[in-house]
Amino acid sequence: MNDQNTNLENLKNIATELVQQRDWNQFHTPKDLSMNLSVEANELLEKFLWITSKASFEEIDKNRQEIEDEVGDVLFSILRFCSVSNIDTTAAFLQKIEKIKLKYPIEKAKGRHDKYTKL
Amino acid sequence: MNDQNTNLENLKNIATELVQQRDWNQFHTPKDLSMNLSVEANELLEKFLWITSKASFEEIDKNRQEIEDEVGDVLFSILRFCSVSNIDTTAAFLQKIEKIKLKYPIEKAKGRHDKYTKL
Amino acid sequence: MNDQNTNLENLKNIATELVQQRDWNQFHTPKDLSMNLSVEANELLEKFLWITSKASFEEIDKNRQEIEDEVGDVLFSILRFCSVSNIDTTAAFLQKIEKIKLKYPIEKAKGRHDKYTKL
Amino acid sequence: MNDQNTNLENLKNIATELVQQRDWNQFHTPKDLSMNLSVEANELLEKFLWITSKASFEEIDKNRQEIEDEVGDVLFSILRFCSVSNIDTTAAFLQKIEKIKLKYPIEKAKGRHDKYTKL
Numbered sequence: 001m002n003d004q005n006t007n008l009e010n011l012k013n014i015a016t017e018l019v020q021q022r023d024w025n026q027f028h029t030p031k032d033l034s035m036n037l038s039v040e041a042n043e044l045l046e047k048f049l050w051i052t053s054k055a056s057f058e059e060i061d062k063n064r065q066e067i068e069d070e071v072g073d074v075l076f077s078i079l080r081f082c083s084v085s086n087i088d089t090t091a092a093f094l095q096k097i098e099k100i101k102l103k104y105p106i107e108k109a110k111g112r113h114d115k116y117t118k119l
Numbered sequence: 120m121n122d123q124n125t126n127l128e129n130l131k132n133i134a135t136e137l138v139q140q141r142d143w144n145q146f147h148t149p150k151d152l153s154m155n156l157s158v159e160a161n162e163l164l165e166k167f168l169w170i171t172s173k174a175s176f177e178e179i180d181k182n183r184q185e186i187e188d189e190v191g192d193v194l195f196s197i198l199r200f201c202s203v204s205n206i207d208t209t210a211a212f213l214q215k216i217e218k219i220k221l222k223y224p225i226e227k228a229k230g231r232h233d234k235y236t237k238l
Numbered sequence: 239m240n241d242q243n244t245n246l247e248n249l250k251n252i253a254t255e256l257v258q259q260r261d262w263n264q265f266h267t268p269k270d271l272s273m274n275l276s277v278e279a280n281e282l283l284e285k286f287l288w289i290t291s292k293a294s295f296e297e298i299d300k301n302r303q304e305i306e307d308e309v310g311d312v313l314f315s316i317l318r319f320c321s322v323s324n325i326d327t328t329a330a331f332l333q334k335i336e337k338i339k340l341k342y343p344i345e346k347a348k349g350r351h352d353k354y355t356k357l
Numbered sequence: 358m359n360d361q362n363t364n365l366e367n368l369k370n371i372a373t374e375l376v377q378q379r380d381w382n383q384f385h386t387p388k389d390l391s392m393n394l395s396v397e398a399n400e401l402l403e404k405f406l407w408i409t410s411k412a413s414f415e416e417i418d419k420n421r422q423e424i425e426d427e428v429g430d431v432l433f434s435i436l437r438f439c440s441v442s443n444i445d446t447t448a449a450f451l452q453k454i455e456k457i458k459l460k461y462p463i464e465k466a467k468g469r470h471d472k473y474t475k476l
Contacts, residue, residue: 003131003209008122011212018216022223023230027288030186031167031175034160035287037193038395041153041160042280044200048150049273050265050470052410056150060204067149071206072215074156074197078190079212081163085179087190090122093130093198096191097137104141111142113407146407154406157276161399168392169351169384172290232288241365241447249450250360256454260461261468269405269413272398275431279391279398282438286388294388298442309444310453312394312435316428317450319401323417325428328360331368331436334429335375342379349380 008089012079019080030085037077044070127208131198138199149204156196163189246327250317257318268323275315282308365446369436376437387442394434401427 001010019025047067048056060067082089103116112119120129138144166186167175179186201208222235231238239248257263285305286294298305320327341354350357358367376382404424405413417424439446460473469476 001209001213002207003127005126006209007124007126011209012122014213014216018219021225022228024228024232026230027232029172029175030179031170031172032288034164034167034175035283035392038157038160038164039280039284039287041157042277045153045157045273046277048153049277050270051150053148053150056148056153057203060149060206067204068206068211069215069218071197071201071208071211072213072218075208075212076215076219078193078197082190084176085186087179087187088121089190089194090120090125090130092187092190093194094120094133094191096188096195097133099188099191100137100195106140109141109143111145113143113146151407154273154402158399158403158406161396164392165396168396169389239447239451240445241369243364244447245362245364246360249447252451252454256457259463260466262466262470264468265470267410267413268417269408269410272402272405272413276395276398276402279395283391283395286391289388291386291388294386294391295441298387298444305442306444306449307453307456309435309439309446309449310451310456313446313450314453314457316431316435320428322414323424325417325425326359327428327432328358328363328368330425330428331432332358332371332429334426334433335371337426337429338375338433344378347379347381349383351381351384 008079011075012083012089015076015079016083028080028084030081033077033081033084037074037081040070040073040077044074127198130194131202131208134195134198135202147199147203149200152196152200152203156193156200159189159192159196163193246317249313250321250327253314253317254321266318266322268319271315271319271322275312275319278308278311278315282312365436368432369440369446372433372436373440385437385441387438390434390438390441394431394438397427397430397434401431 019028044067047063047070048059051059079089081087082092104119108119109116138147163186166182166189167178170178198208200206201211223238227238228235257266282305285301285308286297289297317327319325320330342357346357347354376385401424404420404427405416408416436446438444439449461476465476466473
């Protein structure tokens with residue numbers, strides 16, 4: 001299974017089954033899953049500490065397995081969050097894409113990294 | 120499009136197109152995208168600050184639109200991270216699921232929230 | 239040395255000496271130190287994952303040494319950030335206290351956990 | 358008051374008074390204060406998003422007031438965390454400094470940014 005032949009519903013079901021088998025539903029509240037997401041995101045962030053942004057591309061190849069593990073944890077956290085919160089992850093993503101397009105119109109945002117409040 | 124009829128490759132392509140149109144590739148390094156992920160994860164986390172884990176379920180319904188917006192930002196960040204790092208998000212997730220199963224065997228982990236190092 | 243007989247200037251000097259002896263100044267940019275702070279804050283956060291807010295008081299006593307270690311790392315990160323950025327930590331804190339008082343006047347904020355934008 | 362003439366006990370007392378006047382003790386659990394710390398650390402982190410580590414020094418001067426505000430929030434969160442957890446912040450810091458010195462002996466760590474597990 002890969003990004004081209006699998007949908008998010010399948011991935012959510014795989015995560016939910018793992019959780020149910022371990023009786024972890026009792027711990028999986030939106031609050032705790034959002035904490036878990038932040039913790040996992042920071043384990044990923046740590047991989048790029050003290051190196052330049054440019055060097056972070058090379059870090060991927062030097063350290064691919066550990067980095068992919070952290071990506072897996074991040075995805076697990078956000079999909080579990082969406083499952084317990086009845087959020088369609090794809091729909092939430094697409095809604096947000098439309099909002100980004102409105103906040104950052106091409107002619108204003110092109111080549112700039114400023115936040116929309118400072119454009 | 121929703122979680123049942125879309126794959127992650129489609130979502131990645133939508134994000135990449137938005138970025139290319141705005142000439143943002145120059146900013147999208149693994150390091151900065153992992154920072155962005157942490158920032159967005161914490162905007163989600165903030166929604167559940169000062170309330171109990173139990174009350175966080177109700178918070179979803181009171182504040183669904185804002186929460187879905189943060190979920191969209193989180194997904195955007197992690198998918199962009201994977202795109203620039205040549206990571207198949209689905210494969211990274213499934214690899215990690217297998218590792219979680221090994222670290223947390225059902226008979227040991229059932230009903231317990233301890234980290235595997237303390238099981 | 240403790241909170242009653244030491245000032246932050248002393249603590250900053252101790253951190254700076256440790257860094258200089260190891261020739262780590264080259265890595266200590268504001269960007270990387272703010273990343274480090276987020277990473278360390280999340281190692282602290284992880285200690286309270288999956289337990290209720292109420293139970294987090296007991297967690298302190300069960301796990302005091304590990305938690306104090308994370309507090310030490312957080313303080314190191316923020317003091318190093320202030321040192322390289324020429325920020326008087328005490329003055330920044332006191333300025334912010336005055337702003338909190340204005341944003342959250344007692345009569346409006348008493349007993350409420352809402353963000354000032356929603357008071 | 359500044360870093361040279363104030364101790365952390367004074368700053369903790371100022372924070373505690375502000376909290377008591379607003380009846381916020383009920384929300385200030387270790388778990389929620391560690392969440393708050395992560396949220397505030399990420400508001401600081403966001404200031405350095407999409408720019409190089411080197412450029413982050415200039416960012417301090419362009420944006421000093423906003424950055425000092427975030428520093429103030431970070432300090433408020435960690436001091437409140439220590440107050441409710443009966444942690445002497447200075448002692449926790451000094452303990453950790455000794456541990457860093459042992460984990461990163463000068464001759465091994467000099468000029469290197471690797472984690473101690475990889476030295």
